Amino acid sequence: MNTTIKRNAIKITASVLAAGAIMSCQNKSSKNESIIGGDVASKVYVAPGKYDEFYLFTSGGFSGQVGIYGLPSGRLFKVIPVFSQNPENGYGYNEETKSLLQTSKGFIPWGDAHHPVLSKTDGDADGRWLFINENNTPRIARIDLKTFTTREIIEIPNSAGNHPSPYCTENTEYLVAGTRFSVPVKNKDVPIASYKETFNGAISLIKVDKETGKLSLAVQILCPPFDYDKNRAGKGVSKDWTFFTCYNSEEANTMLEINASQKDKDFILAVNWKKAEEYLAAGKATELNTPYYHNVYDEKTQTATSEIINKEMILDPKDCPGMLYLMPCPKSPHGVDVSPTGEYIAAGGKLAAMIPVYGYEKMMKAIAGKKFDGEVSGIPILKYEEVIAGEVKNPGLGPLHTEFDDKGYAYTSMFLSSEITKWKLGTWEVVDHIPTYYSIGHLCIPGGDSKHPFGKYVIALNKITKDRYLPTGPELTQSAQLIDISGDKMKLLLDFPTIGEPHYAQSIKADILMKNSQKIYRLEDNHHPYATKNEKDTKVERKGNEVHIYMTCIRSHFAPDNIEGVKVGDIVYFHVTNLEQDWDVPHGFIIKGANTAELLIMPGETCTLKWEPKEVDVVPFYCTDFCSALHQEMQGYIRVSPKGSNTPLTWKLGDLK
């Protein structure tokens, strides 16, 4: 008996493939409508000089950054560097910002950014900060929305795969994080096969300071070794809770494709964070001492510093009754999203054929009535039928994430069938589908995760574009698609390419942010230790082999612009202060042969470039940002003399000394 399966037994001839097998599905009515919209152009057209109605913050995914776009135009305004170095403006290269990328594993120049989350007040975006998680080396960043810059990055210890993160509670009391990969937390040198006994999934509550936004790790809860995939905090009625999807409730540690989908149902983990606060205050926590970094950029000194923290407060679910509950959820759930009132919790079981929607009231009743169906590590499992409010049947294939509009509808992304499905809260009926091009992951409705969504657009965040744009070789852009949801039927308005992977996005009304957007850094508020606020104060100081150049720039010169007395083997620091107090007049600074990125210095800001001259030369430096009519004249020289030479240290700008 021949038992081997013959691979490629079906021969597909090259000529056929070359000719192309074309399959057309143009006669599907929904598709036609999505392609041929009547007056689509005018709906996305923002006239020259006019503003967009919304800001859209997209994750850059594997770029590690955040993109800022306008809606409805889809125009890209800015890329905010967060977890990756950015040679374009020196972020992560210059002396002021490189501490932001320090971790317990050393300096890391790259990160995997996933979920941008706007800070909230009373469940609505307040425009103060944008938080975003780094998946690979678990971290959370805080971006200030006055300057649109990264101001803080905190590492999350005892975690790995910081994916269900950094969703904030209703008033940004906490950012909530989990771990996609459970890991051994206490004794780390253990056999992988001891996974079930020695691994844990840590749920972290990160406190956000009300005034400054500063982050601090408040408490970690050591949960069973599942994979914690996504999270959303409750709001309104459910504001004291936060919800996680968990897959791999099988607790498998190898071949998860099969082993993590043996059970019919995995779980939603409901965490009462108020209870966690109480247990922490009541002294129920024990201490762990895994070191982690906390990097904060000080707006006064314009410099980031790192602190190594060595203490985590740990809660064990067994000691904390009433804090955690598990709700059965079909088949490897991914997304979990909470409706505007906080009543409904929709899960996306990526391998499920329906969307289970849980009721908060039902959950509370089931808890009160102890409607349990076993437990895992002391965490009660609530009975599915006691907590389920409804099931959206046959929504499409591969439901992932849900956002909500202001009319009682929910919109769920379908990865496998590459579409968005619109369904009604309460009746659970599917009312519309629209295809996406292609393979949608997250989706975003402005305010769609808040108490008051703007039900105007949904933005599809797609992983694959294939034939949607002019081809650019094997590597193609990923994309967003703007879809009108103001009517009964969804209508495709616009495709636009994005930086990196637009993993998730959040959108906010432009007027909330515009009025706070800072125009300059005021020189009088610049307390950088090497700031020079007047050309007369410019100087060069030698400390051993360190040379500190206190430099200024203004249209159209550097002061000083002639420097001598630097020697091979010196470490030279150019501390360049931009004296401009005029909006949108940055200056760039770079020197020939610098082994780092340029500085891009905003008005009133001081930035530092470190340079180690290796050979005798007279080396030019210049402004890289076209600043003025005499930008090309904005240049200077530094003389590098041999090691041990006695060239005196001098500096000048014309007759200034």
Next chain:
Amino acid sequence: MKTKLPLLAITGGMIFFACSSDKNTEQQTANVPTTEESTQGGGSASIQDSESKPTVLKIAINSPSHKTLVAAVQAADLVDVLATAGPFTVFAPTDEAFKKLPAGTVEGLLKPEKRGDLQNILQYHVAAPMYSEAMLKQYDGKTIGMANGGQVKIAVKDGKITVNGANIVAAVEGANGIVYVVDAVLLPPSK
């Protein structure tokens, strides 16, 4: 006994695959287009790409022994799905396998009012991960979750894999998954 493998004979030229409209209850087969039209922007099934490996959809379409399956996929509106990223494991019953069903079954399922049932059955043949033959062989007695939410049982005997008792008679790896040719239609347990 040597397993008979389905052969595929392709005549040159363009193969055009048209979706049945909702009104059309007729079983459709591959057509030759009379006019060339731009399909750019038409959905994943119409992406023109002769350089990559064929998708699981193209594998089925290009097979002469999967006409019924392809017609059913069209009628169930699953054409675009099978051209997306997946990756998929597709258990593809042959035309012979469909003939083993009671008379009239296929015709009944192709009626528009039965589209939900048809989708349910077809989605019972598709799993989201791509399970290689080597992976399946490791999982004798285990189940894998299918796109319709159901489970199929894998059995391995003398190195031969069966799915809910159906024999896997051939395997073709595509760009977005793997097609296992099976000799029986998998029927989901009634709900």
